[in-house]
Amino acid sequence: MKANLQAIRKWAVQTARLCCGIPDYDVYVKHLREHHPDRPVPSYKEFFRERQIARYKGTGGRCC
């Protein structure tokens, strides 16, 4: 039950962040560690700022 609730919470947080254009930070860090160990790992703050700006550069992420 507790595990279920935690899974739902994780899903909700991940979805809510992605709806705002912020992908999962842990997944990104894991990806960097495994595939690009030479690159520096950004802090969540740096990661957040970079993604925030990137969201509004594309060609329209929303509908009317």
Add this chain to the structure above:
Amino acid sequence: MHTAVVKPSPAGKLLWAAIAIVGAWCLGVVALRRGEPINAIWLVAAAIAVFVIGYRFYGKFINESVLRMDPSRATPAVLRNDGLDYVPTDKWVVFGHHFAAIAGAGPLVGPVLAAQMGYLPGTLWILFGVVFAGAVQDFMILGLSVRRDGRSLGNMLRDELGPVAGVVAMFGVLVLMMIVLAVLALVVVKALTHSPWGTFTVAATIPIALLMGIYLRWLRPGKILEVSIIGLALLLLSIWAGKYVADSAVWSAAFNFDAKALAWLLIAYGFCASVLPVWLLLAPRDYLSTFLKIGTIMLLALAIFLAAPTLQMPAVTKFIDGTGPVFQGNLFPFLFITIACGAVSGWHSIIASGTTPKLLASEGEARMVGYGGMLMEAFVAIMALVAASSLHPGVYFAMNSPSALIGTTAQDAATAISQWGFVVTPDELLNTAKNIGESSILSRAGGAPTLAVGMAQLLHGIIPGEGMMAFWYHYAILFEALFILTTVDAGTRVGRFMIQEIAGLVSKPLQHTESWTGNLLATAICVGLWGYFLYQGAVDPLGGINTLWPLFGIANQMLAAVALMLATVVTVKLKRERYVWVPGIPACWLVVCTLTAGFEKLTGPISFSAAAQKYAQAAADGKLLAPAKTAEEMQRIITNNYVDAALTGIFIVLILTMLGFAIRAIVRAWGINHPTAHEEPYVALANVSTH
């Protein structure tokens, strides 16, 4: 490679038969019962049954036979995983993200306007339009993009239809975007005209967003949820405070604007907001409006289920003959133009070929996200239709008819509307206005206010209390305005990038998005383009929405037709000609609708040129026609109508050009006996190390 087909169990067959029977029964009640009002639950139940059946059978058929989505094939998210843009993501998370991106103000506006023909025509178009056109478009474009590295609609058109087709389509997208921004901004203008309460709460979102932006940047970086809760609390506070603003003589005068002033304020706002850094204003308000949108949709669903309202609007009104006050034109083609988002929306093809295909972990999940996501949006449209149809029809027409037809006093409006056969007293109109804390409800077209009154009545039925109706009304207005302002801001930025790209062809330095000259110049052009149409709407004789919404509908359906043409071309190029009708029939239908509507708006009794000629004739006779008060204003209305006619002409040329390219590609591909589509090569998921 095909997935093994699992034979349905007898219990499964029985269940689907039961759903089909229940659905058919509910639909029968909705469609056939005449003379006595029916409950909204019938309509909601019919919609759910149709969606479930459409998803299970038609969606599955497209998945397996037309697109042939293959769960064993590696998706771009897996192949190009970079942890940022391309990330294999849980399907429910992708679904939530995709739905939040496609659902906007559109499905809430179109069905409300279309309710003038009764609830039945709109319902049928939403239900069958989404199953056979809208969801097909979203799903197929998503499927095509997943097979092409997550490429955009424009890129896919260039690859499959030729480079010129890609450029023509992108030009169409830019024009569509300008119309979208103008129409949405006009919805806000219509809702806030002479409404100090509404104007105050919407204005308050600016300092609230700035505060959130600063909080998110320096105080608690990246704590989106936390800051959104604070923002929501402040928003609710501003709705509460708005009542005192409206009651105070000094403050209400400060926030009381006419349509022209509001249009100028929005234009100035759009310019300033889109040159500020995104973290300061745009991003925080975007978070707030995203969460508020999802929350409000859930609230609306809850309200409809709990209140179970009776539909007071007749199933079909006499206005199917094209004489309706809300928008002009016959049921065909204008119903299919008026309800775009909710039934089929071209804009979705941009999102389905944007971030979503880069997140799918498996091709097997594309149906749920693409087809399922669009069905959800259609459900939102059905709810908007229910909210509008559960209003007293007299109130509905008072809110949505232009003052040229119903006058400017409650007495005149009640007389005019009662003559149409929807008996209403002036007191009923005045009481409704009083209950929602406004001075007047007349001629507030644009969907948002009507939906807000509908929602306020539904919610008030569940949570009664003194003054609650006014609170809910202003909550609903604030929700739509917040969302629309975010779209205006983000849309202006995107438009600016597009304009800078085009300007870069002439002068390279203008292309640099960091250059302030290029930046300000392109923003000014972009704001000028949509601002022109917004201002035109604010001074329009028929109230603006009546004139501009068909233009928006034609443009949006035109883009949908282009997306479906692409899907048709690719189906032929893959040598799956026997399924060409799946995207082909909706593509043809939309071409027929947009061309017919386009020609009717170009020449004939309801056309822009007829309106221009009417004013030109009066001007030549030295007369003034309302709302023009001077000869210059007469001249401006004439010019505006000719601009709209020219724009309609551009849309017609655009769609015919794209049709030509599509037919050329189809004819070529039909004659070749091997597949010629530009898909990325097959890579087995099993061969990719996914750690």
